[in-house]
Amino acid sequence: MGGDHGPSVVIPAVALALSALPQTVSVLLHGDEAVLGPEIARRQALGGRVEVRHAERVIGMDEKPAQALRRGKGTSMWHAVEAVREGKATAALSAGNTGALMAISKLLLRMSADLERPALVASLPNPRGFTTFLDVGANVDCDAARLIEFAIMGEAFHRAAHGLPRPIVGLLNVGSEEMKGHEEVREAHRFLREGSLALNYKGFVEGDDLTGGAVDVVVTDGFTGNVALKAMEGAARFMRSELKMALTANLAGTIGAALARPSLRRFGERLSPPPAAPLLGLNGMVLKCHGGAGEVDYAHAIRVAVDLARSDFSGEIEQNMRRLPSAMVGSGQAPAEGGV
Amino acid sequence: MGGDHGPSVVIPAVALALSALPQTVSVLLHGDEAVLGPEIARRQALGGRVEVRHAERVIGMDEKPAQALRRGKGTSMWHAVEAVREGKATAALSAGNTGALMAISKLLLRMSADLERPALVASLPNPRGFTTFLDVGANVDCDAARLIEFAIMGEAFHRAAHGLPRPIVGLLNVGSEEMKGHEEVREAHRFLREGSLALNYKGFVEGDDLTGGAVDVVVTDGFTGNVALKAMEGAARFMRSELKMALTANLAGTIGAALARPSLRRFGERLSPPPAAPLLGLNGMVLKCHGGAGEVDYAHAIRVAVDLARSDFSGEIEQNMRRLPSAMVGSGQAPAEGGV
Numbered sequence: 001m002g003g004d005h006g007p008s009v010v011i012p013a014v015a016l017a018l019s020a021l022p023q024t025v026s027v028l029l030h031g032d033e034a035v036l037g038p039e040i041a042r043r044q045a046l047g048g049r050v051e052v053r054h055a056e057r058v059i060g061m062d063e064k065p066a067q068a069l070r071r072g073k074g075t076s077m078w079h080a081v082e083a084v085r086e087g088k089a090t091a092a093l094s095a096g097n098t099g100a101l102m103a104i105s106k107l108l109l110r111m112s113a114d115l116e117r118p119a120l121v122a123s124l125p126n127p128r129g130f131t132t133f134l135d136v137g138a139n140v141d142c143d144a145a146r147l148i149e150f151a152i153m154g155e156a157f158h159r160a161a162h163g164l165p166r167p168i169v170g171l172l173n174v175g176s177e178e179m180k181g182h183e184e185v186r187e188a189h190r191f192l193r194e195g196s197l198a199l200n201y202k203g204f205v206e207g208d209d210l211t212g213g214a215v216d217v218v219v220t221d222g223f224t225g226n227v228a229l230k231a232m233e234g235a236a237r238f239m240r241s242e243l244k245m246a247l248t249a250n251l252a253g254t255i256g257a258a259l260a261r262p263s264l265r266r267f268g269e270r271l272s273p274p275p276a277a278p279l280l281g282l283n284g285m286v287l288k289c290h291g292g293a294g295e296v297d298y299a300h301a302i303r304v305a306v307d308l309a310r311s312d313f314s315g316e317i318e319q320n321m322r323r324l325p326s327a328m329v330g331s332g333q334a335p336a337e338g339g340v
Numbered sequence: 341m342g343g344d345h346g347p348s349v350v351i352p353a354v355a356l357a358l359s360a361l362p363q364t365v366s367v368l369l370h371g372d373e374a375v376l377g378p379e380i381a382r383r384q385a386l387g388g389r390v391e392v393r394h395a396e397r398v399i400g401m402d403e404k405p406a407q408a409l410r411r412g413k414g415t416s417m418w419h420a421v422e423a424v425r426e427g428k429a430t431a432a433l434s435a436g437n438t439g440a441l442m443a444i445s446k447l448l449l450r451m452s453a454d455l456e457r458p459a460l461v462a463s464l465p466n467p468r469g470f471t472t473f474l475d476v477g478a479n480v481d482c483d484a485a486r487l488i489e490f491a492i493m494g495e496a497f498h499r500a501a502h503g504l505p506r507p508i509v510g511l512l513n514v515g516s517e518e519m520k521g522h523e524e525v526r527e528a529h530r531f532l533r534e535g536s537l538a539l540n541y542k543g544f545v546e547g548d549d550l551t552g553g554a555v556d557v558v559v560t561d562g563f564t565g566n567v568a569l570k571a572m573e574g575a576a577r578f579m580r581s582e583l584k585m586a587l588t589a590n591l592a593g594t595i596g597a598a599l600a601r602p603s604l605r606r607f608g609e610r611l612s613p614p615p616a617a618p619l620l621g622l623n624g625m626v627l628k629c630h631g632g633a634g635e636v637d638y639a640h641a642i643r644v645a646v647d648l649a650r651s652d653f654s655g656e657i658e659q660n661m662r663r664l665p666s667a668m669v670g671s672g673q674a675p676a677e678g679g680v
């Protein structure tokens with residue numbers, strides 16, 4: 001029921017995704033049966049592979065996490081996460097309210113391995129593939145222990161999602177010299193460099209390394225991560241609109257753009273990161289699809305969920321976490337309530 | 341002598357800039373007379389408007405600020421800043437080592453109005469003009485008082501640089517809700533909103549507002565600012581290279597790009613911010629030109645310096661600072677040594 005478009009996007013996306021996935025993959029759709037039921041029945045190709053679970057209510061896109069926890073029971077989002085807890089689903093996917101999804105997931109699934117809070121991960125395109133970037137907004141205040149946890153979770157996620165045996169991890173800073181940056185960042189750097197986690201740790205990286213391709217995983221606090229991610233999204237949007245204006249300002253430009261249209265489309269696709277990202281650190285798999293996803297993006301998000309469900313990134317996270325000295329685990333200060 | 345290209349760029353740039361500036365504007369060139377002298381003598385159009393001041397040494401691009409302070413005396417950078425202190429120049433412009441320029445400027449010119457450290461400002465393009473963005477790397481740890489100082493300095497700078505009587509100021513955060521973000525950010529927000537500074541304060545803004553055009557001045561700490569700036573630069577570089585690859589991948593794209601070349605060039609120019617930025621908060625004007633500036637950019641930087649020298653942004657900063665309750669001024673914690 002979630003996202004900007006609700007069932008009008010989700011149902012065709014499910015049909016599109018399932019047509020390309022093995023028969024062993026099936027879908028539980030949580031939401032208003034009166035809306036979902038007839039639509040599913042109409043599509044014979046879905047026969048037997050999609051089951052509708054009725055939910056009375058939905059979480060509003062503007063509800064605060066605390067509100068969602070109080071009145072979330074019985075909503076489609078709650079049901080979806082509960083199905084993971086009860087082992088009826090391998091992964092839950094939602095395009096709804098991110099803060100509510102995090103809060104409900106944390107309550108129902110609990111954090112794994114003494115972690116404090118889920119981390120939100122973004123995938124950015126780079127010349128070699130994708131950069132895994134975290135945290136992008138779930139944890140505003142982070143001490144060194146939190147940053148080290150992000151490195152562990154991000155590395156395990158990148159390996160599972162992209163099949164890279166030894167992803168290269170970098171820690172975001174304002175310069176590559178040892179003395180720069182916050183104390184928390186320097187402390188995390190010393191620990192990661194010392195090497196007991198057996199991560200492929202490269203050291204400090206800077207903002208332009210996010211799309212540079214020299215590292216696979218970039219770690220930062222949720223404040224810096226959220227600002228950097230949105231700054232890049234804004235810059236990309238601005239560049240596209242300026243490019244469009246420049247190309248339609250005169251006849252030669254317009255003809256040129258028409259000739260180059262397939263190339264420009266490929267360019268646009270190349271810049272689009274995967275439309276779904278997991279919440280890392282939970283006992284169970286929950287993925288967030290971006291709210292504005294259309295049919296093709298949502299279908300892509302379902303395929304991402306299936307791929308990740310086949311991998312064992314949660315297991316890898318837990319294994320990495322066990323290498324941490326116990327003093328470091330769970331020592332993170334309690335972060336402010338409310339993700340982004 | 342500074343920047344990636346030294347005199348081979350600076351001298352033609354001076355000639356280019358002066359040809360478009362009134363005769364009352366003249367230039368002091370600090371550096372190796374054996375290199376600069378003959379080049380200047382060769383260019384008759386410069387007659388009487390450029391004077392070479394010999395300096396034995398230069399500051400290396402990799403020297404640490406502390407090193408630059410110890411052995412900086414007698415270098416071209418030191419001379420240039422000293423000329424401002426002695427009233428022989430209205431502004432100093434350098435494409436050299438940023439950290440050294442900040443340290444030498446702070447030592448020789450001192451901070452104005454109890455400010456702690458200079459702030460580094462960046463100009464970003466937006467659909468309506470330019471966004472003034474600070475701090476982009478001079479102050480890694482910032483308390484609320486520092487953020488308020490940045491708002492004051494940024495507003496005064498934007499008014500002076502762009503002639504806008506009431507620039508709109510925003511404070512960078514991860515969301516527009518009151519409870520989000522760091523405590524320092526929320527404290528600065530409460531003070532700015534209360535309104536005793538008489539700034540045109542809009543409230544919290546997010547990363548994509550940097551290039552959105554809804555605000556003119558965006559304030560943040562030097563860690564977040566530096567990461568966001570470099571992330572956007574990296575994203576823009578990545579997009580340009582992807583665009584180029586997409587447009588040369590096949591014949592139609594190549595022909596299209598050739599037809600659209602003037603439009604694409606305009607697009608590129610539109611994305612280029614002014615190549616010089618002042619260090620804000622000093623008793624005297626010092627501007628940093630980006631190290632990779634070519635002839636046209638460097639000439640543009642000289643014109644920016646002349647424009648700013650005619651404005652009274654330092655006076656406006658001081659005036660705004662006087663509106664601050666004395667308890668807030670200079671209460672910033674001592675930031676770590678070494679800018680970016």
